[in-house]
Amino acid sequence: MPDTFDLEKFLPYRLSLLSNRVSGAIADSYRHSHQISISEWRVIAILGQYPHSTATDLQHFTAMDKVNISRSVKRLIKRQLIASENHEHDGRARKLSLTAAGNDLRNEVIPRAQACEQQLTSTLSTDEIKQFSQIIDKLLRSETSNPIV
Amino acid sequence: MPDTFDLEKFLPYRLSLLSNRVSGAIADSYRHSHQISISEWRVIAILGQYPHSTATDLQHFTAMDKVNISRSVKRLIKRQLIASENHEHDGRARKLSLTAAGNDLRNEVIPRAQACEQQLTSTLSTDEIKQFSQIIDKLLRSETSNPIV
């Protein structure tokens, strides 16, 4: 009787392997060049796109949990890469934005991020990249509504 | 001037989101039903396929680091799901295998794993599943030789 399960063929396992390798490599790249974690980079990236976001906004944009955001924001404020101001209508919230230094860092990291993405897909054809991207989007959309548990 | 970077379109980011969601859901499933982590499951899965593997063998099969393997093995031995015996030719290594209980657990978790995989791909067509799987393999093969850093 043949064994009924082969871990190396298990799609979620291979997906996890790939994602961990890619994220690990990118994390190394950002850390070596600019001393920031992927979480911090996500905050910076989003604040470049959506200045004056609150921590809750970031939570929605980045799918990070609020503790992680709180800690990333704390470190980035300490390094003066982002700054906070009071929210007009909500005394609990603070509006966050990049400082000039934060914006500079973002502009320096962007090409690095793009190079990582480029390297990731460099062995794929244009069609394959498109397929891969579309399938991931499809899965992300369905996953949100269908928790596996 | 349009902003030059959109995190939500960044492929490594979306890949990470997807993988984290899938792995998280599977981890919940295994933990609730059989009180094992994904790392422990990987060890059990591999030992079902390759009995008498050493920790180093597991390291190669599962791409986990040796500390993680050591700890998973320790917990599984404590729960008597795997057993170890001396290695004939190497006094440092131990040969690991599933106990009857470990084998039973593996057989119970396999259909659960398969259901997770099935659910993951349930919104994709047969063609898309094939494409996705092939592309991931292609990327895994190229990633090993091409560290992004």
Add this chain to the structure above:
DNA sequence: AATCTATTGTTTCGTTTGTAACTATAGTTG
């Protein structure tokens, strides 16, 4: 307005994780 509930964001605490140091054994070289 007083009270109750919900939300924002931080902190605390226990767990998990990874790096590096370590022990023990193998293998290699002079």
Add this chain to the structure above:
DNA sequence: CAACTATAGTTACAAACGAAACAATAGATT
């Protein structure tokens, strides 16, 4: 075979993480 180097696996320490408790404010209900 003595000494060095490499490898198998564990342990120790510190950093990262997440769940839950928390303080502060908002909004709803009476």
